[in-house]
Amino acid sequence: MKKITLGAAVAAALLSSGAQAALPVIDNTNTLTLYISGATAAANFIDRLVTSTLVDPVDKICDSSAPIWRFRDVPNTEQFAIYCKANNTGAVGVRNPALPTGPANANLLIYKRNTGGSGAGVTPVAQNTPLTFLNLSSGCVENTTAAVGVLGVATCSNINNSQIPELGLSDVDPIQFKGDNAIGGVDITQADVDKLTVKSASALVFGAPVTTSLFRALQAAQISTGDLPATCVVDSRTEACLPSLSSDAIASIHAGGVLDWDAIKVGNSATAPGLYTWALTQPALVNDLPGDPAMHVCRRENGSGTQAQSNIKFLGTGCTEAAAAIGPAAGNDADFGEGEGVALIHAMSSSGRVDACMDDLQNGNDTAPNFSNTYGKRWAIGLQSLEKTRATYEFVKIDDVAPTLNNTVEGKYQDWVENTFQYRKAGAATNALAGAKLTLADAIIKSAGAPGVMADLNNSFPHGFGNGAYLAVPSNHAPSNGRFDAARPVVPFSHAVRTGATSFVPSNACRRPTNWGGAPWKL
Numbered sequence: 001m002k003k004i005t006l007g008a009a010v011a012a013a014l015l016s017s018g019a020q021a022a023l024p025v026i027d028n029t030n031t032l033t034l035y036i037s038g039a040t041a042a043a044n045f046i047d048r049l050v051t052s053t054l055v056d057p058v059d060k061i062c063d064s065s066a067p068i069w070r071f072r073d074v075p076n077t078e079q080f081a082i083y084c085k086a087n088n089t090g091a092v093g094v095r096n097p098a099l100p101t102g103p104a105n106a107n108l109l110i111y112k113r114n115t116g117g118s119g120a121g122v123t124p125v126a127q128n129t130p131l132t133f134l135n136l137s138s139g140c141v142e143n144t145t146a147a148v149g150v151l152g153v154a155t156c157s158n159i160n161n162s163q164i165p166e167l168g169l170s171d172v173d174p175i176q177f178k179g180d181n182a183i184g185g186v187d188i189t190q191a192d193v194d195k196l197t198v199k200s201a202s203a204l205v206f207g208a209p210v211t212t213s214l215f216r217a218l219q220a221a222q223i224s225t226g227d228l229p230a231t232c233v234v235d236s237r238t239e240a241c242l243p244s245l246s247s248d249a250i251a252s253i254h255a256g257g258v259l260d261w262d263a264i265k266v267g268n269s270a271t272a273p274g275l276y277t278w279a280l281t282q283p284a285l286v287n288d289l290p291g292d293p294a295m296h297v298c299r300r301e302n303g304s305g306t307q308a309q310s311n312i313k314f315l316g317t318g319c320t321e322a323a324a325a326i327g328p329a330a331g332n333d334a335d336f337g338e339g340e341g342v343a344l345i346h347a348m349s350s351s352g353r354v355d356a357c358m359d360d361l362q363n364g365n366d367t368a369p370n371f372s373n374t375y376g377k378r379w380a381i382g383l384q385s386l387e388k389t390r391a392t393y394e395f396v397k398i399d400d401v402a403p404t405l406n407n408t409v410e411g412k413y414q415d416w417v418e419n420t421f422q423y424r425k426a427g428a429a430t431n432a433l434a435g436a437k438l439t440l441a442d443a444i445i446k447s448a449g450a451p452g453v454m455a456d457l458n459n460s461f462p463h464g465f466g467n468g469a470y471l472a473v474p475s476n477h478a479p480s481n482g483r484f485d486a487a488r489p490v491v492p493f494s495h496a497v498r499t500g501a502t503s504f505v506p507s508n509a510c511r512r513p514t515n516w517g518g519a520p521w522k523l
Contacts (some may be wrong), residue, residue, distance in 0.1 A: 022142045023154055024069055024083060031107040032086070032436055034444075037131055037165035038121015039305050039419060040114045040351060043080060044387065044457055045169075045201070045448040050082055051151055052456045059447040060087045061440075062108065067146035071136055071154050077352060078115045079134040079159055084108055108440065113165070117350065118305025118419075119183025121168030125422055126192040128164050128431055135161040166433055167423045167441045171305025171385075172312065172509040173495075174198060174422055180317045180327045183303025195429035196422040200507045202449040203471040203491045205386045205416045206309055207395040207403035208250055211362040213288045214261070214379035215394045217279045218243035221266045234284060237394060237464020239404060244397035247414075251314040253297060253381060256329025256343050260293040261379050276379075289377075290364075295343035296380040298357035299328065306351060309417045310383050312509050319510035338375060346371065354382050355390060362392040386468025387461045395463070404466045405458065406484040409491050410522050411513075418473055418495050418507045421445045449476050451488040458489065474516035475504060482520035492519035 036046075049061045050068055062068050062084035073079040086108045111133045113120065124131055135158035146152025170177070174196060178187035210218065216235060222228040222243045232241035252258050262274025276293035279285045300307035307328070311317035315326045331347025338344065348354045348371070356368035357380070364377030382393065386403055395403050398415060407413035423433040423441055433441055447453065454470040461468040471491040479492040496507040498517035515521065 022145060023140065024067075024146075026083060026109060026136065027107070031083075031109050032440060033109040033111070034167060034437055034440055035111045035113075035133055035163045035165050036121075036167045036169065036444075037113040037116070037124060038169035039118040039171050043112055043114055044460075045453065046082060046110060046112055046444070047080075048453050048456050049444070049447050050084065052453060055447060055450055055452050055456075057087075059443070059450050061110075061444060061447055063087045065148060067148060067150075067152060069146050069152045069154065071134060071140060071156050073134060073159060074155050074157055077350070079111075079113055079156075081109060081111045081134050081136060083136075110444075111161075111163070114350075116183065117300075117303060118170035118172065118308065119177050119303030121165070121170045122174040122177050122422065123183060123186065123188055123192065125165050125168035125424065126174070126188070126195050126429070128424075128429075130162045130164050132159050133161040133163050134159055164431060166431075166437060167421060167444070169201065169419060169421050171204060171419045172308050172417050173420050173507045176308050176312065176318055176509055177303065178318060180302060180311055181308040185302070195424055197425040197433075198420050198422045198506050199445050200418040200449070200473045200475050200494070200496055201421050201445055202454060203408070203416050203418050203473055205403055205405065205408055205413070205469045205471070206306065206313075207384065207386055207415060208245060208398060209358065209382045209384050209388070209390070209393040209395050211358055211378075211380045211393050212391070213285075213290065213362060213377070214381070215243065215396065216288065217275060217282075217285055217379070218245075218396065220282060220285055221275060221278060225267055239402045239465040242395070242397045242402050242465060244400045247314060247399050250381075250398065251326070253295065253343070254299065254310065254314060254328050255326050256345060258295055259341065259343055260295050262293045263295075290379055291376055292338060292378065294338040294375070294378060296361055296375070296378045297329070297343060297345045298354045298361070298380055298382040299331070299345060299347055300351070300354065300383060301331070301347045301349050304349075305419070306354075306383050306385065309415075309509060313415050313417075316510075344375075351384060351388065354384060355388070355392075358382050358390065359392045386463070387457070387470070389461055389463060395465075402465050403468070405468065405471060405486075405489055406466065408471060409479075409482075409484040409489070411493060414513075416471075416491075416513075417509045420507055421448070446476065449473060451477055451490055454489045455487050458486070474519045479516075479519045479521070482522045492516060492521040 066085035068084040071081040139158040140156040143153040261276045264275045265272040266278040329345045353370040356371040359368040360373035361378045361380040366373040426432040451472040458467040471489045479490045493513040494516045497505040
């Protein structure tokens with residue numbers, strides 16, 4: 001592996017002498033650069049735009065007939081950048097403003113920062129706040145070599161490139177990041193939002209994951225009560241056999257109103273046992289039970305889009321008058337222990353850390369990074385999108401409806417939102433996105449939500465009840481005649497409202513999704 005330490009002059013000298021530099025030397029005079037911050041989902045979007053063969057040629061961002069490089073941070077979780085030759089025959093055939101009479105841009109350099117989640121894709125974009133991005137000028141080493149049809153990969157150890165993000169992505173629309181959804185306790189304002197052009201990118205399906213042993217107990221209990229078919233067996237992951245929690249129960253849990261799992265009764269009689277007490281009597285379950293029925297919740301920190309959508313969907317946070325709203329229970333594991341009359345709420349800073357929380361509580365150990373498990377094996381419920389698959393947890397039905405793409409397209413499953421891209425608009429903000437960068441940003445937004453990209457992404461997220469987790473939105477792509485088509489997944493409903501042939505009221509996660517102006521849907 002070779003370090004990237006070559007400046008342009010050094011590279012030229014090496015090439016003239018016949019030496020070959022393994023890593024590309026980026027020529028800023030012929031490269032269009034764009035900085036993107038916000039939701040982690042964008043990493044999947046942009047990566048697939050670069051590597052997927054399913055993207056329509058006119059929508060491709062990079063020229064797939066030329067080498068493509070992906071630079072990433074060492075843990076490969078917070079930062080990456082893509083360097084490629086532009087697809088100048090398609091939507092990104094744009095010219096460098098510094099070279100208006102020259103050729104179209106030869107290269108693109110697209111930075112993506114995941115740190116800070118959705119909130120970092122909103123407030124810093126509106127307020128011109130610098131963030132740190134990957135530094136490609138030093139500390140990078142080659143992992144695999146780029147070639148035609150092969151994605152080259154390099155890792156970089158420096159994240160000290162301070163830049164104002166030019167394009168942001170969030171799991172919910174920008175105005176939602178206030179109150180209990182605010183990042184760092186700082187509310188986004190309407191004045192901030194008015195500086196932004198906001199566009200829907202795709203629909204992302206979320207759900208309620210529970211630790212595997214809790215999943216098995218819920219499943220066994222609902223088979224015993226007849227709420228699940230008698231033909232179902234414990235550990236089945238099929239749609240028909242997923243156990244269910246009501247939306248009211250999930251809201252109560254996330255509001256901190258359920259102190260332990262015995263609050264959920266097995267049966268309707270006055271003497272019905274609690275779930276944990278009942279499970280202790282079941283030979284098939286008793287060897288896989290936690291040592292205590294304490295309630296554990298693995299949630300996200302405020303400012304997370306995952307947390308914001310859950311707050312909105314289940315608690316109405318930010319969607320009603322403050323006096324009527326129910327806020328989510330705050331993280332309290334540093335202040336309370338089991339048996340102190342509270343549910344234990346673990347507020348995690350990323351979806352990966354929610355995984356760590358669920359992993360350790362399911363396995364009863366303390367080996368996962370970023371979560372300290374002092375409790376042992378416990379039942380827990382979390383928050384995740386359907387792009388997450390894990391051996392330590394499984395998603396349940398909500399109100400007896402499974403979190404499938406088909407159920408979402410048919411309007412039966414409600415826990416989904418439209419993520420949005422946003423950038424500073426002309427006339428309302430300094431450093432407004434314009435020219436070649438605006439063309440590139442709009443091309444990324446259009447292509448990021450392309451049905452072919454959604455289909456390719458979904459194949460990477462297999463569940464026993466069907467693949468997750470993305471759907472194209474009807475504001476960008478026509479629905480597939482009201483039915484779910486795995487090869488062309490488009491939802492006919494939207495949190496945006498169409499008001500004309502090309503005009504619409506932007507997406508608002510508080511708004512109940514409605515049909516997009518005549519789009520068909522299945523009876």
